Every structure is written in structure tokens, then in C-alpha cells.
Amino acid sequence: MSNSLTFRAALLSLIFLVITLGIWEAMNQAPQKTEAMSEYELLMGGADQEARVPPPSAVLKLAYSELSNPFYDAGPNDKGIGIQLAYSLYRVLAGFFLAALIAIPLGFLIGMSPLMHKALNPFIQVLRPISPLAWMPLALFVIKDSEASSIFVIFICSIWPMLINTAFGVSNVRDDWINVARTHELTPFKTAVLVILPAAAPTILTGMRISIGIAWLVIVAAEMLVGGTGIGYYVWNEWNNLDLSSVIFSILMIGMVGMLLDLALSSISRWVEYQE
Amino acid sequence: MSSKKYFVEVDSLAKRYPSKEGELTVFENANFGIEKGEFVCIIGHSGCGKSTILNVLAGLDSATDGGVIMNGKEVSGPSLERGVIFQNYSLLPWRSALKNITFGVQARFPQWSKDKVIEHSLKFLELVGLQGVEHRKPSQLSGGMRQRVSIARAFATQPQLLLMDEPFGALDALTRGVIQEELLKIWNETHQTVFMITHDVDEAILLADRILLMTNGPYARIAESVKVSIPRPRERNTIIHHPAYYKIRNHLVDFLVSRSKELSGNNTDNEGMQSSEFKPVEVDPAEGIAAEPVQINSEGVAVPA
Numbered sequence: 336m337s338n339s340l341t342f343r344a345a346l347l348s349l350i351f352l353v354i355t356l357g358i359w360e361a362m363n364q365a366p367q368k369t370e371a372m373s374e375y376e377l378l379m380g381g382a383d384q385e386a387r388v389p390p391p392s393a394v395l396k397l398a399y400s401e402l403s404n405p406f407y408d409a410g411p412n413d414k415g416i417g418i419q420l421a422y423s424l425y426r427v428l429a430g431f432f433l434a435a436l437i438a439i440p441l442g443f444l445i446g447m448s449p450l451m452h453k454a455l456n457p458f459i460q461v462l463r464p465i466s467p468l469a470w471m472p473l474a475l476f477v478i479k480d481s482e483a484s485s486i487f488v489i490f491i492c493s494i495w496p497m498l499i500n501t502a503f504g505v506s507n508v509r510d511d512w513i514n515v516a517r518t519h520e521l522t523p524f525k526t527a528v529l530v531i532l533p534a535a536a537p538t539i540l541t542g543m544r545i546s547i548g549i550a551w552l553v554i555v556a557a558e559m560l561v562g563g564t565g566i567g568y569y570v571w572n573e574w575n576n577l578d579l580s581s582v583i584f585s586i587l588m589i590g591m592v593g594m595l596l597d598l599a600l601s602s603i604s605r606w607v608e609y610q611e
Numbered sequence: 612m613s614s615k616k617y618f619v620e621v622d623s624l625a626k627r628y629p630s631k632e633g634e635l636t637v638f639e640n641a642n643f644g645i646e647k648g649e650f651v652c653i654i655g656h657s658g659c660g661k662s663t664i665l666n667v668l669a670g671l672d673s674a675t676d677g678g679v680i681m682n683g684k685e686v687s688g689p690s691l692e693r694g695v696i697f698q699n700y701s702l703l704p705w706r707s708a709l710k711n712i713t714f715g716v717q718a719r720f721p722q723w724s725k726d727k728v729i730e731h732s733l734k735f736l737e738l739v740g741l742q743g744v745e746h747r748k749p750s751q752l753s754g755g756m757r758q759r760v761s762i763a764r765a766f767a768t769q770p771q772l773l774l775m776d777e778p779f780g781a782l783d784a785l786t787r788g789v790i791q792e793e794l795l796k797i798w799n800e801t802h803q804t805v806f807m808i809t810h811d812v813d814e815a816i817l818l819a820d821r822i823l824l825m826t827n828g829p830y831a832r833i834a835e836s837v838k839v840s841i842p843r844p845r846e847r848n849t850i851i852h853h854p855a856y857y858k859i860r861n862h863l864v865d866f867l868v869s870r871s872k873e874l875s876g877n878n879t880d881n882e883g884m885q886s887s888e889f890k891p892v893e894v895d896p897a898e899g900i901a902a903e904p905v906q907i908n909s910e911g912v913a914v915p916a
Contacts, residue, residue, distance in 0.1 A: 511697060511699060511701040512701065512703060514671055514689075514695070514697070514701065515701050515703065515714075517670075517671060517688075517689040518669060518670075518671070518689045518690075518691070518693070518694065518695045519691060519714070519715055519718035519719070519768070520689065520690060520691050520718060521718060529714070530703065533703070533705045534703075534705070536705075607705075609704045609705035609748065609750070610704060610748065610750035611704050611750065
């Protein structure tokens with residue numbers, strides 16, 4: 336039953352894809368000219384004055400050539416899609432892990448101590464809603480390095496979901512389990528490692544999953560701002576080159592990589608999940 | 612009760628909570644003792660503070676007045692010397708049945724090698740009849756099996772006092788009966804000192820040497836200490852035929868239905884009485900009967916002659 340459901344769903348997805356691509360392809364064909372083009376028209380690149388979104392066939396053709404050589408490097412304005420994605424991934428992962436390094440211990444502290452929770456909560460509530468890009472000018476001024484600044488922006492946007500989820504998970508560990516630790520005379524450190532961490536791990540992982548999703552959203556915008564390298568810069572650069580096929584291709588690649596990041600974290604969270 | 616020293620001594624225990632109309636006294640003047648190797652049950656209506664007494668004994672809660680002395684030392688916090696079995700099993704759901712037991716054993720005997728810890732834990736899993744499911748997670752076990760794991764964990768840590776808070780309350784009647792017998796079996800082997808809360812009169816008679824009866828709260832107190840003079844080993848299917856059984860049972864039910872209300876603290880006048888002077892009345896409802904000859908059948912079980 337579930338097998339046939341999967342099969343039918345896949346079939347339906349395929350039909351939707353074909354219809355969407357078909358409409359997109361059909362609506363964006365350059366009109367056929369019956370008469371020969373004038374010299375002016377040839378100069379302007381065709382008879383049609385109206386700009387058109389490239390059809391999927393053009394995007395696919397570009398995708399094929401880009402993906403068959405993703406790591407070429409022909410100067411600052413012409414790098415392969417693989418190199419650009421690698422830059423972005425490096426920044427996202429660096430900022431994300433730095434944030435985890437701070438958010439998880441701090442979340443433990445906030446979750447275990449009502450005093451710290453009350454004391455730090457106002458800061459969190461004010462800092463959390465700030466768009467991470469608003470930090471960019473300040474980061475550039477203080478750090479004086481665009482690379483480190485974009486990592487900082489990722490750091491600041493991914494810290495909040497992890498911090499809040501860790502604190503929530505830790506403070507909601509069932510009293511029974513804490514009592515088990517107490518009646519077994521566990522030290523506070525052992526209680527944290529043997530009871531609280533595994534009990535809160537699914538909630539912490541959910542926070543990490545939200546964080547990496549946000550980080551991947553933010554890196555594109557951050558790289559558009561600071562430029563140089565990365566997938567965000569690539570999109571903006573291709574827009575400046577008026578190469579819309581590349582823009583669409585990179586949009587799809589952003590989606591693919593974002594999905595893979597999410598899949599990676601969801602498979603990690605399966606390791607720590609438990610059923611009550 | 613004279614100046615005799617018990618293994619566990621509960622002295623003038625009281626729990627009060629601040630409320631709008633001053634203080635709310637849940638229970639007071641709780642004085643009783645538990646001897647080493649004794650199985651004591653406590654019965655009372657909801658809200659009389661049984662669980663609070665148990666948690667104070669465990670060191671998980673603190674009393675407003677009075678104190679508990681175990682083995683000459685005051686109870687001031689949780690300790691491995693006092694094992695606790697909770698009604699909701701309190702197993703760690705991310706650990707397998709075996710790992711839940713090794714958790715306790717490792718905490719109790721940190722100097723033991725890994726193999727010894729596992730061997731010891733497996734022995735107790737076997738005692739509760741759970742060989743073969745040691746690698747299952749609690750969520751893959753039935754309620755009865757989970758409580759068995761919990762019992763095995765408590766016995767494996769070999770505490771000096773075992774506290775059980777309605778351990779079978781969440782189980783269906785059939786499962787409960789089976790686990791009661793298993794508990795009796797382990798208890799017969801270990802003679803563990805046990806203090807147990809229950810709502811089930813039959814369960815208390817089957818398991819206990821002595822049953823403490825609490826009056827209703829607020830101002831609850833331990834009014835009676837009922838001796839269960841039915842010889843051991845006891846079995847569920849034969850104990851009900853013992854001549855003392857219904858004497859004791861009727862006494863308990865009668866207390867729970869009527870006297871628990873009449874004797875409630877705010878109905879009795881004990882002005883000017885020192886709280887430590889208030890002792891539960893010792894009762895032996897089957898006095899004389901138990902002394903009558905009983906036949907011991909082939910399985911070593913006492914049945915009426």
C-alpha cells in the first residue's frame with residue numbers, strides 16, 4: 336500500500352514537473368521571423384524587443400555544461416559553480432559550528448538555571464528579531480574583513496534557534512529522569528551528559544536544523560552584499576551579466592544544496608531520537 | 612513502641628504549604644519505624660501525603676517539620692542507599708532495558724569492570740523474567756515489562772531501603788498479579804527492606820509485614836499500624852484462603868471507608884500533645900487466628916488446616 340502510494344506520488348510529481356516545464360518552455364520561445372532580419376535587428380540580437388525568461392531547455396543546456404566542469408577557475412569573475420558553492424558552504428558551516436559551540440553550552444546554562452534564564456531573556460528577545468544583514472556594516476567596520484564578516488553574519492543568525500531550542504529542551508527534561516539521576520547520586524556533570532543531553536538532544540537537533548536552514552537563506556544575501564566569491568555573489572554577478580540562464584541555474588543549485596543540508600541534519604537527528 | 616531503635620525512624624514528620632488562609636497542613640505527627648528486612652506498605656486516600664512521605668524518605672523532598680533517620684544517619688538528600696521505584700517506571704527511553712540497569716549498577720559500583728556490571732545487570736533482568744528482551748528500548752516493552760526493568764534496576768543497585776510509589780498503579784489487574792508474585796519472589800531471595808505506597812488492599816496484604824493506615828488530609832496522620840500475621844512464603848492464589856486474610860482485609864477496608872475520615876486530624880483533639888507522642892495504634896486484626904495451625908502444602912505454602 337505505502338509502496339504504491341510512493342509510486343503514485345512520484346508519478347504525479349513527474350506529471351507536475353512536465354506540465355510546468357512544458358508551459359514555461361512554450362511561453363518563452365522567441366517568435367519566428369518569416370522575413371530576413373534587418374541589420375539593426377541582427378545587431379540587437381533578434382527581432383524581439385521584449386526580454387524573455389530563458390526556457391528550461393536553455394537552462395538545462397547550461398546546467399549540463401556547468402556541472403560537467405564545476406571546479407574551473409578562470410579568474411575572479413569566472414569560477415565554476417562548484418567553487419562558488421564550496422565558498423558558500425564553507426562560510427555557512429564555519430558560522431554555524433561557531434554558533435553551535437556557543438549556543439549549546441549557553442542554552443544548557445539558561446535551561447538549567449531559572450536565574451540565568453530571567454537575566455538573559457531580555458537580551459535574547461531584543462537581539463533575536465534583528466535581521467542578520469543589519470549587522471553587516473558594523474561587522475565590516477569592526478572585523479575589517481569581508482570574509483570574516485559574512486561568517487559572523489551566519490554566526491549571529493544561526494545562534495538563536497539553537498540557543499532557544501537547547502534552553503527549551505534542557506528545561507523541559509522530565510522531572511522523573513532528573514530524579515533518577517538524583518537517586519543514583521550522579522554528579523551535576525554526569526547528570527548533564529548521561530541524562531539531560533540525551534533527553535534534550537532531539538530538541539537541540541531541531542534547533543540546529545532550523546539554524547542551518549536560516550544560515551543557507553542568509554548566506555546568499557550576505558554574499559550579494561560583500562561580493563567576491565560564493566553562490567550569492569554568483570547570482571548577482573550573472574544578473575549584472577544579464578545571463579538569466581545562469582541565474583535560474585544557480586537558483587536551482589541553491590535549492591538543491593539547501594535540501595541536502597536539511598537532509599544531512601535530519602538524518603543525524605534520527606540517531607538521537609527516542610520514543611517515550 | 613518504646614525507645615526501641617528502628618532501622619529507619621521517621622520522627623514527627625509534617626508537611627505544610629503556605630496558602631491564602633495561612634498554612635495548609637497536609638499531614639503532621641507522622642511517627643513510625645521500619646525494621647531491617649521489613650516490608651511495610653502505606654495506604655491512604657489521595658491527598659493524604661503518602662507520596663510526600665516517600666519522597667522525604669528518598670531525599671527528593673523535604674519535610675516542613677521532623678526528620679528521618681536511617682541507620683543512625685539523618686536523611687538529607689537522595690542517596691544510592693535508598694532506591695526508588697516510581698509509578699511511571701522512570702526508565703530512560705533512549706537506553707535499552709539492559710542499559711537502564713547498567714546505568715544504576717555503574718552508579719552504585721563505579722569500581723566494577725564493564726563485564727562485571729553487565730553480568731550483574733543481566734542476572735537481575737533474568738530474576739524478573741526478562742531474558743531475551745534486554746536490547747529493546749522501553750518504548751518497545753509493555754507496561755508490565757517496563758516496571759519489571761524498573762524493579763530489576765532498583766534491586767540490582769542493592770539499596771538498604773527500597774521505596775516504591777504505587778509501582779503497579781498503572782498496570783492492568785492481570786499483569787499486576789504476575790508482577791506482584793515476581794516481586795515476592797525477589798523479595799524472598801533478598802529480604803530487602805521495603806517501604807511501599809499502594810491503593811490496593813489485597814496487594815498490601817499479599818506483600819507486607821505491616822500496613823500503615825493514613826487518615827484523610829488535610830491534617831492527615833498515620834493512625835494505625837496493622838500487622839499482617841499471615842506466614843510466608845505467601846502466594847496469591849492460596850493467601851485468600853487463609854483464615855486471617857478476611858479479618859485483616861475487613862479491618863483495612865473498614866478503616867478506609869469510615870475511620871479514615873473520623874480519625875482525620877482536625878476531628879480529633881490532641882491539644883497539648885507533643886507531636887512525637889502521637890504514635891500509630893498497633894493493631895493485629897487476626898490475633899489468635901494466625902497462631903492456629905495451618906497446613907503447609909507440598910509447595911511449602913501455608914493453607915488453612
